[in-house]
Amino acid sequence: MAHAEGPGAAGSLRAGSLESGRQSLRAMERTVPVSSESPELGLRHAEAVLGRVLLSAEWLLPGTQVGRWEVMARLGAGGYGTTYSVRRVGRSRGRLYALKLSRRPGERWFAREAELLTRVRHRSVVRLISHGVWRLGPVEHPYLVMEYVEGESLYVWALARNPTARQMTNVLVQVLEALAAAHRHGALHRDFKGDNVLITPDGRVKVLDWGAGWYAGAPPLTATARLPPGSPRYYSPQLFMWRVLSERRPGAASPYTYCVADELYAVGVTFYRLLTDQYPAAQWGAPREVSAPHGLRAVRDLNPHVTEGLSDAVMRMLAFEPERRPESMALLAGELRQRLADGGPGWDAPLFDWRERTASGSRTTVEADEVRGPVMPGQEIALRDARARHLEDSLRLRGARELRRRDPAKVAAAEARSIPALQGRVRRGRSHPLVWGALAVMLVGPLVAGLTVWSLRRTLAREGSPLAVSQERVVQQMASRSGPEEARRSSTGTSPPVPFPQEKEAMTPHSPQQAAVIPMPARSSTLKRCSAAVGAAVLTACTGAQVRPDASRCPAGSLDAMRKLSLNKGGSGSVYTDITRPGRGSEELIVHDGPIVSLVIEQYGDLPVGTRLYGRLWTGEGRVTGRYTKAELPDGRIYPVCFVYGNFDGLEWNEGSKPGAVRMPRTFAYTVVNSFP
Numbered sequence: 312m313a314h315a316e317g318p319g320a321a322g323s324l325r326a327g328s329l330e331s332g333r334q335s336l337r338a339m340e341r342t343v344p345v346s347s348e349s350p351e352l353g354l355r356h357a358e359a360v361l362g363r364v365l366l367s368a369e370w371l372l373p374g375t376q377v378g379r380w381e382v383m384a385r386l387g388a389g390g391y392g393t394t395y396s397v398r399r400v401g402r403s404r405g406r407l408y409a410l411k412l413s414r415r416p417g418e419r420w421f422a423r424e425a426e427l428l429t430r431v432r433h434r435s436v437v438r439l440i441s442h443g444v445w446r447l448g449p450v451e452h453p454y455l456v457m458e459y460v461e462g463e464s465l466y467v468w469a470l471a472r473n474p475t476a477r478q479m480t481n482v483l484v485q486v487l488e489a490l491a492a493a494h495r496h497g498a499l500h501r502d503f504k505g506d507n508v509l510i511t512p513d514g515r516v517k518v519l520d521w522g523a524g525w526y527a528g529a530p531p532l533t534a535t536a537r538l539p540p541g542s543p544r545y546y547s548p549q550l551f552m553w554r555v556l557s558e559r560r561p562g563a564a565s566p567y568t569y570c571v572a573d574e575l576y577a578v579g580v581t582f583y584r585l586l587t588d589q590y591p592a593a594q595w596g597a598p599r600e601v602s603a604p605h606g607l608r609a610v611r612d613l614n615p616h617v618t619e620g621l622s623d624a625v626m627r628m629l630a631f632e633p634e635r636r637p638e639s640m641a642l643l644a645g646e647l648r649q650r651l652a653d654g655g656p657g658w659d660a661p662l663f664d665w666r667e668r669t670a671s672g673s674r675t676t677v678e679a680d681e682v683r684g685p686v687m688p689g690q691e692i693a694l695r696d697a698r699a700r701h702l703e704d705s706l707r708l709r710g711a712r713e714l715r716r717r718d719p720a721k722v723a724a725a726e727a728r729s730i731p732a733l734q735g736r737v738r739r740g741r742s743h744p745l746v747w748g749a750l751a752v753m754l755v756g757p758l759v760a761g762l763t764v765w766s767l768r769r770t771l772a773r774e775g776s777p778l779a780v781s782q783e784r785v786v787q788q789m790a791s792r793s794g795p796e797e798a799r800r801s802s803t804g805t806s807p808p809v810p811f812p813q814e815k816e817a818m819t820p821h822s823p824q825q826a827a828v829i830p831m832p833a834r835s836s837t838l839k840r841c842s843a844a845v846g847a848a849v850l851t852a853c854t855g856a857q858v859r860p861d862a863s864r865c866p867a868g869s870l871d872a873m874r875k876l877s878l879n880k881g882g883s884g885s886v887y888t889d890i891t892r893p894g895r896g897s898e899e900l901i902v903h904d905g906p907i908v909s910l911v912i913e914q915y916g917d918l919p920v921g922t923r924l925y926g927r928l929w930t931g932e933g934r935v936t937g938r939y940t941k942a943e944l945p946d947g948r949i950y951p952v953c954f955v956y957g958n959f960d961g962l963e964w965n966e967g968s969k970p971g972a973v974r975m976p977r978t979f980a981y982t983v984v985n986s987f988p
């Protein structure tokens with residue numbers, strides 16, 4: 312249950328919080344611009360502005376107490392307030408919550424949001440814990456305390472993950488179910504967009520920001536507003552035209568009655584953008600053309616990777632006439648669930664092509680979060696705010712430049728970032744086998760599909776398949792719209808993990824017997840296909856069972872590289888055996904002879920979670936042995952390494968294995984060696 316905390320209970324700025332604020336001076340020195348290069352002077356300057364900074368509801372220092380809540384960090388600011396992560400006072404290791412503090416006193420949106428969140432309880436709607444008013448001097452700022460959602464906004468998630476149609480549809484279904492729950496309670500969100508949805512590392516949806524919402528009998532948000540709140544890009548054609556009319560003839564039109572059909576349209580706009588990287592064009596009148604029954608280009612026209620079922624659902628939400636949109640969110644959710652259950656392989660391919668890897672020198676650098684520089688006393692907050700906004704704008708612009716293609720390294724890094732969160736959940740005993748399933752699917756789903764699609768397209772393109780040519784053309788058309796730089800890039804997707812020269816050597820079997828089994832140098836078209844592809848299906852079709860390789864030296868430079876990475880002989884860490892094979896950690900995996908790409912899921916030395924290990928497996932003689940010769944870190948750095956799969960002796964076959972198709976645990980380990988045994 313959510314609790315209301317009155318001004319009395321909320322309390323005001325306490326001596327304790329001032330004290331803890333002082334203790335945070337060094338931290339503040341990092342975040343508040345200082346006017347001196349000397350740390351001591353900087354500290355004094357920071358102390359001088361401490362009072363001013365503490366007095367802003369927009370920039371509370373860690374340690375500040377708001378009612379029963381202690382501020383940990385600032386999460387971000389929106390149109391009406393600032394959100395902080397908080398803990399209950401006195402519970403330094405307790406659970407995190409999100410506290411949204413109103414910028415202005417007596418903000419009505421907060422009461423509206425609290426009321427809506429109290430009415431709408433659903434697993435995909437952020438949970439309200441408590442609400443109250445924080446007194447800062449004579450001013451009262453309303454605040455809400457909500458469950459803390461560890462996750463990314465829907466747009467960020469989609470850009471960083473390159474999800475499949477199935478994953479995207481799962482998200483859409485959860486969104487529809489959350490909004491349907493609100494509709495059942497006679498409430499509307501009225502500001503639905505991708506920025507107001509968080510996706511947790513295990514793929515769960517939380518719809519946020521209900522302050523603009525509506526329920527029967529809700530008091531007006533402002534005395535004069537006749538226009539429903541929300542973002543114009545997400546307005547339905549009816550709402551858009553009403554707005555144009557009311558601007559031309561103020562006072563002539565009666566207030567707009569926002570309804571479920573408008574909310575459906577906003578969901579349609581969000582998913583149109585997610586699936587095509589662009590907003591739908593504004594619809595000014597009912598479409599007449601048969602070829603474009605909605606007056607919009609269909610999602611599948613713009614992005615052929617979107618399945619028909621998903622494209623169709625989004626286009627129906629965007630129908631010009633409200634009565635042609637789905638009857639209810641719940642019905643559409645049910646329909647999509649059914650489509651998912653019946654779905655074919657198209658549902659499991661990533662929605663966007665992979666970007667060709669750029670040279671490491673051309674990688675963009677990430678700007679530091681800090682905002683530094685000289686500042687006039689008294690201007691700290693305004694300047695800081697302006698700089699933070701500028702930083703956000705440039706990050707957004709950079710995001711926009713990444714249209715159309717997704718970067719496999721970024722996807723791997725994003726996936727690696729969510730592993731600790733999921734592991735934390737497992738450790739806290741709140742895990743469910745499904746979590747691991749979801750993790751595995753999220754980890755490897757996009758990669759398997761991306762790599763397999765890449766390999767197939769590459770192979771087809773080489774052989775001049777008409778399908779490849781036509782897909783290529785569509786992709787080029789899409790790329791050319793996304794900017795000159797993007798258009799210049801080749802459209803063949805990510806580069807394969809081609810072995811280093813030394814890697815090739817370490818992987819090439821030395822005994823004549825082995826050489827007979829794998830005709831490596833042969834250049835038949837089938838073998839070319841094999842060597843280009845990482846997709847497991849292609850690989851396994853091409854390679855046969857082999858025996859254990861001979862002992863050999865480590866790849867050149869690997870010993871130095873491993874020293875640099877603090878990787879000592881005998882040390883080990885856990886890996887997902889094959890990043891191209893999704894599934895639960897507890898499930899078995901069939902491995903075959905040939906190249907393998909594993910994903911590090913446990914840090915050892917300076918080899919972080921999310922590192923990709925490139926190597927080779929051999930399955931002969933009742934044991935699986937493997938060697939890794941290249942490590943690609945999530946930040947794109949590549950090192951030669953000398954690891955064995957499992958330990959020095961490899962791993963005995965599990966029951967039911969046969970040469971060339973051996974049952975193995977899906978998660979296993981690597982061991983650092985100084986020569987291959």
Ligand SMILES: Nc1ncnc2c1ncn2[C@@H]1O[C@H](COP(=O)(O)OP(=O)(O)OP(=O)(O)O)[C@@H](O)[C@H]1O
Pocket residue numbers: 386387388389390391392393394409411437457458459460461464506507509519520
């Ligand atoms: N319950 C929550 N758990 C974790 N993070 C949250 C939570 N609620 C909000 N946030 C994050 O806090 C930041 C600020 O959110 P806030 O709702 O204040 O503004 P906004 O959504 O960015 O803007 P606006 O409200 O104007 O649409 C966002 O990055 C948001 O993702």
